[in-house]
Amino acid sequence: MNTTDKAVSAFVSLARPRRSFLSKFLRWEWFLVALIALVVIVNSRLSPYFLDVQNLFRASSDFMEMGLMMLPMVFIIVTGNVDLAVASTLGMAASFMGLLFNNGVNIWIAAGAALLLGVAAGLLAGYLISRLKVPALVITLGTYAFYRGMAYVMLGDQAARGYPASFTYIGQGTLPGAPVPFSMVLFLSMALIFGLVLHKTAFGRYLYAIGHNQEAVVYSGIPVARVKVVIFMVSGLMSALAGLVLAARYGSTRPDIGTGLELAVITAVSRANALRHGPAEYPG
Template sequence: MATQAAQDVKGFVAIKKPFSLAGFFLRWEWMLVALIIIIGAINASISEYFLNVVNLFDMTFNFIEKGLMALPMTMIIITAGIDLSVASTLAMSSATMALLFKHGAPIWVGAIAAIGVGVLGGWFNGKCITKIKLPPLAVTLGTYALYRGLAFAMLGDIPVKGYPAWFTTIGQNYIPGTPVPISLVIFAVFALGFGLLLHRTAFGRSVFAIGNNEHACRFAGIDVDRIKVRIYMFSGFMAALSALIMAARFGSTRTDVATGYELYVITAVVLGGADTGGGKGTMIGTILSTFLLGIIEWGMSLKMVPGQVQQIVSGGVLIFAILVPNLLGKFIKR
């Protein structure tokens, strides 16, 4: 049985599924496109400022950091894992950079250190999950508190300001001669990179195989532990990169930054079609759902909807994203 399972996994990793035109147009991503159009039309009807091209591009400033963290989270959830510590990793990385800058280090030194700390945080999560065999939920719930606590220990309640202009340009400015934010271009580059990694490489096919049957993957010779550690390190890296962009956007660093962002990130991935049970998900789905959530929040902001109500809406969207596909699946089986 183990040998047969191993052969099935090897076939899954090596063979690419044939293209189906009907299957293509029945994909969940088309539903997300339809929702983006519908929500966009609603927003345009309630605010004359929504369809302004400059405003549409400026809207992306509010969710680029979340979108960057959602890219590796897609891989993590496909392997039936979770990372609740992404926002805390962002805070810890940002605090590391701010602390070094506060004590006279050049901002680029602090940025490199922040990236290193983020990757180390992801590596620690991955090792606890693979070597100590702790559940991802338990590990990242613990580091959710640990990393945020370390950020407070480094900076306390006092924000760090005064970053050089060239650094803040990354988070605040646009591509010369266009309304396109520099941070949006950064997101597009990484979205393309993660999309190719997940859907066009053996590494990505192994990620899907692990989510479908981790036990069989081990029999097939796939280094499951190494792949898991790497995707958690990707998560730490992207959280640290998000920390740099956020610090540049606000021109300062506080230890309470990104509070609650983990909910948005997980919602974006699940709404994008990823299965929390593993084995299913697409990068384009995550990207589309990130923009969908951003459009929803932007529309509520234009109508001055309180932040607490926006959180309720985000929680409702997460429940919708989990409930509807399951109900549809049961209906189709019947």
């Protein structure tokens, strides 16, 4: 660990309040777990099919695309920013894939191109925010409209359909011999990676430090502008990935795919206690 990392670790540790074992146990996440358990018990009494394993997995698979977009949103909100364009990036990337597929491009090449487009979309937003010093709310509100408009330019009022089974498996398939959706495995794998990055790496400490006091950490040697560009690029990539999963689940793509999901994503992350510059954590 170099001098910068040590300084950031000390800064973040001072900013985080010390908790006793009892206070950790009584954190609001445990009350949320208790509330969920109560809901499960009541609903299982009301319907014998509620706790059916296939029913539970089928219901939860509908939220995997939103979960994929929530992961990088935590990074962004921890630094005191926001990305309003995640759903529009999803729609633009999925529409781009559909456009290429309709014109005879292999589905996997089209999917790869869509992921690259998502990265480029995030790069544009991150550059404007970090280099031009324009607030993220303003920039992403503009890209929110622009990217959704590009989706309509690509597909118009048409839909891309007829995706091969090898692709739709991403959104519709389950693991061999188990009812676990592949999309859930994908989300959990990504969640593990994002959690480790946020809580166990120097990059995660940079995010916390920037969120606590951006002006101070600049003098600690942290490349604030570069960090912001990276997290918005990651957000664009994950939004594009969510678009592929959603298109695979539907089996088709329309330019309005994913409309409105940005509010659900931001609300979910903020309700998980990440809007305040305190110890935002993925378990929430």
